[in-house]
Amino acid sequence: MTPDRAVNAYLRHITIERGLSDHTVAAYRRDLGIYREWLGARGVTDLTDVTVELIAEFAAERAREQPAPAASSLARLQSSVRGLHRFLVQEGLQEGDPSRALQPPRAPRRLPKALTIAQVEQLLDAAGPAPGAAQPGDEVGLRDRALLELLYATGARVSEAVQLDVDDVAHPAVLRLRGKGAKERIVPVGSYAQAALGAYLTRARPELSRRGRATPRLFLGARGAPLSRQSAWLVIQQAAERAKLTAHVSPHTLRHSFATHLLQGGADVRVVQELLGHASVTTTQIYTHVSVEALRDVYATSHPRAR
Numbered sequence: 001m002t003p004d005r006a007v008n009a010y011l012r013h014i015t016i017e018r019g020l021s022d023h024t025v026a027a028y029r030r031d032l033g034i035y036r037e038w039l040g041a042r043g044v045t046d047l048t049d050v051t052v053e054l055i056a057e058f059a060a061e062r063a064r065e066q067p068a069p070a071a072s073s074l075a076r077l078q079s080s081v082r083g084l085h086r087f088l089v090q091e092g093l094q095e096g097d098p099s100r101a102l103q104p105p106r107a108p109r110r111l112p113k114a115l116t117i118a119q120v121e122q123l124l125d126a127a128g129p130a131p132g133a134a135q136p137g138d139e140v141g142l143r144d145r146a147l148l149e150l151l152y153a154t155g156a157r158v159s160e161a162v163q164l165d166v167d168d169v170a171h172p173a174v175l176r177l178r179g180k181g182a183k184e185r186i187v188p189v190g191s192y193a194q195a196a197l198g199a200y201l202t203r204a205r206p207e208l209s210r211r212g213r214a215t216p217r218l219f220l221g222a223r224g225a226p227l228s229r230q231s232a233w234l235v236i237q238q239a240a241e242r243a244k245l246t247a248h249v250s251p252h253t254l255r256h257s258f259a260t261h262l263l264q265g266g267a268d269v270r271v272v273q274e275l276l277g278h279a280s281v282t283t284t285q286i287y288t289h290v291s292v293e294a295l296r297d298v299y300a301t302s303h304p305r306a307r
Contacts, residue, residue, distance in 0.1 A: 003036045010087045014123050018033050023159060025231075031080035034062075052098045056079065059102060078102055099247040106118055114199035114260035115253060118246055123254075124148050124192075126243035127235070130198035140222055146193075146200035147219055147227075148254065150175070153193035155258035155276050158232050158251040166205075169197060179277035202222045220300040259284070268270060 001009075011029060014020045020028075038058055044050060059078055062069065081099055088094035115123065127135075127148040128141030147183050151161055157290040160177045170177040172194045175187050191196070205220060212224020233251045240249035255276070274282040 001047055001088070002045055003039050003047055005304060006084065006088060006093070007032045007036055009091075011086045013087055014083075020229050021159065021180060024180070027076065028080050028083070031077045032084060047085075048094055050085075050098050052101055055102055064229065087230060113248060113250075113253065114257040115245070115247060115249070117261060119189065119243075119247060120152055120254070120257055120261075121122050121127070122243040123236075123239050123245060123249065124152065126127040127239040131195045134199060134203060139207050141217060142200045142204035143208065143227075144195075144210075144239065146196040146204075147232060147235060149193040150189070151254040152189045152258055153190045155255050155272075157255060158236075159229055162217075162219055162227050162229055162232050165216040166201070166218050167216065169201070172198065177277065180279075185274065185277050 007029075010019075010032070011025060011166075014028060015025050023106050035058065038061075039050070039169075044054070056083070059074075062074060062077060063257045078099075082097075082102055085094065086220065087097040089097045124145065128143070128145030129138050130145070131142075134142050147161060150156065151158070154175055156175075156177050157179070160179060163178060164175070171178075173189055175189050177185050177187060179185060205218075208220040208222065209215075210224065211222070212220065215224075215226055217226035219232070221227050221231055236249060236251060236253070259272050259276060262275070263269065269284055270281055273281045276284060278284045
């Protein structure tokens with residue numbers, strides 16, 4: 001099978017059968033495009049001709065590139081290649097898996113950065129007016145406040161939040177989120193987020209919707225179109241600038257803060273796992289390390305014989 005046909009078949013597989021998100025599929029497409037071009041430059045027209053040595057050479061060349069790629073980028077690239085060849089073997093299109101011996105570089109373990117509770121409150125206040133303080137013309141501000149309140153209240157990924165439909169908020173106290181692999185989960189919504197969402201739905205969304213074509217999406221842009229991930233990212237960045245936060249604030253910051261504050265408040269790690277939509281508790285346990293680090297900092301600065 002030609003590299004082009006193989007890659008296209010694999011992308012259809014992960015899109016339709018595995019239900020991976022558009023963002024993940026796009027990352028696979030980019031990575032496999034690099035692999036396909038590299039094979040083409042070496043005259044490989046049939047993936048059955050790919051050997052263990054050839055894949056090892058591909059991985060080595062990528063690692064030697066300048067500027068040096070991040071370990072996480074190399075790991076993702078190699079994971080894409082391994083996934084492609086495993087798929088071909090499973091489909092009976094390739095007898096052996098030449099990528100089986102490929103060992104991806106181990107990315108350094110980095111603890112997620114969380115804001116303090118006070119910083120979260122600053123960020124939310126800077127996003128838009130409180131539900132009871134909004135004035136006519138504050139539609140975008142009400143939307144921004146509702147978006148950030150919801151992200152912090154539920155731990156939703158930004159991609160999950162912008163994919164919400166109005167029907168997903170059928171009950172004000174709970175929310176239906178669609179995570180990776182199209183898996184659904186139900187999460188509770190706190191009173192502050194409920195109030196912000198209620199104000200947005202009754203006082204802002206009807207006006208935003210009037211400006212564009214009808215859509216079931218919950219969060220709308222200033223012209224009435226569904227809010228994009230990039231626009232949601234800008235909302236967070238602009239709120240952080242207005243709040244004058246010196247800490248780095250990214251689209252995942254409120255999700256990290258949600259998990260960290262729950263664990264610091266005594267929540268069980270498996271409950272947090274369910275709320276975050278993690279397939280494995282191992283992924284969630286990184287947040288327990290954040291809490292331990294915080295305890296160590298408090299101990300080091302508070303105990304008279306800590307150092």
